[in-house]
Amino acid sequence: DEAFQMYEEMRRNAVPPCQMTFNSLISASTKVRIVRRAFAAFKTMTTQFQLLPDASTFSVLIDACGKAGLLDRAFDLFHRMKAEGFTPRAVTYNALLDALGRAKMxxxxxxxxxxxxxxxxxxxxxxxxxxxxxxxxxxxxxxxxxxxxxxxxxxxxxxxxxxxxxxxxx
Incomplete structure (x- = not known):
């Protein structure tokens, strides 16, 4: 909640958010397991501000989905990440491995x-x-x-x- 309050304060003060701002909001949503909020931040980032996601953006979204048990969505993001030319890093694979482990797969x-x-x-x-x-x-x-x-x-x-x-x- 505090991260989103800070984002709103940025907006009120006419400070334009950047990719890192949205990555932080998505990550904050992951920590409190609010996947819906993470995807809302992602949508705002890509549509309203026309900011492109980076490998970190995808990784935190994948982690959020994995922790919420949304394996299909996590793997969809993983494939999209690769299709958009990003090379998954260990942190990305770790999020997926953790999700598969939670699902006993x-x-x-x-x-x-x-x-x-x-x-x-x-x-x-x-x-x-x-x-x-x-x-x-x-x-x-x-x-x-x-x-x-x-x-x-x-x-x-x-x-x-x-x-x-x-x-x-x-």
């Missing part, structure tokens, strides 16, 4: 991780932690350890979250 998450690696998008520790959690929640401890090995091959170091997730699975 292990095979789909594993396939997406393989796509990410095939497209030479470097995984990060969040990628590792998300995949380990997905495997553990699915009762696939063996695969969780395979993910751990795979990520070490990609020079991603496990952290406290990684090991706590594995310990909790036992």
């Amino acid at each position: 292990y095979e789909e998450a594993e396939s997406l991780l393989e796509t990410m690696l095939a497209e030479e998008v470097a995984p990060d520790v969040y990628t590792l932690n998300t995949m380990v959690a997905v495997c553990c929640r699915s009762g696939r401890l063996h695969q969780a350890f395979e993910v751990l090995t795979k990520m070490k091959e990609h020079k991603v170091r496990p952290d406290e979250v990684t090991y706590n997730t594995l310990v909790d699975a036992f």
Whole structure:
């Protein structure tokens, strides 16, 4: 709410919003899980202000949809992002992997991780932690350890979250 109040104050003071303003509004909506508001900000950005979305815009919208359980919409945005010439980054894939994990869709998450690696998008520790959690929640401890090995091959170091997730699975 505070972010949108600040946006309204900007408007009252005739300060034109920029792409970063809208990315922040969309992100704020994600944090409070108000997807409708995120898409309203996106529509205002693209129609009223004719600002083009960037990779960050798509990533925060994908994250919002994923956290709200709107997987189809998240993947539609992912495909649109790619169609518009943006290269998804680790943060984009991480949002989708997290959404698939929440939906207990292990095979789909594993396939997406393989796509990410095939497209030479470097995984990060969040990628590792998300995949380990997905495997553990699915009762696939063996695969969780395979993910751990795979990520070490990609020079991603496990952290406290990684090991706590594995310990909790036992």
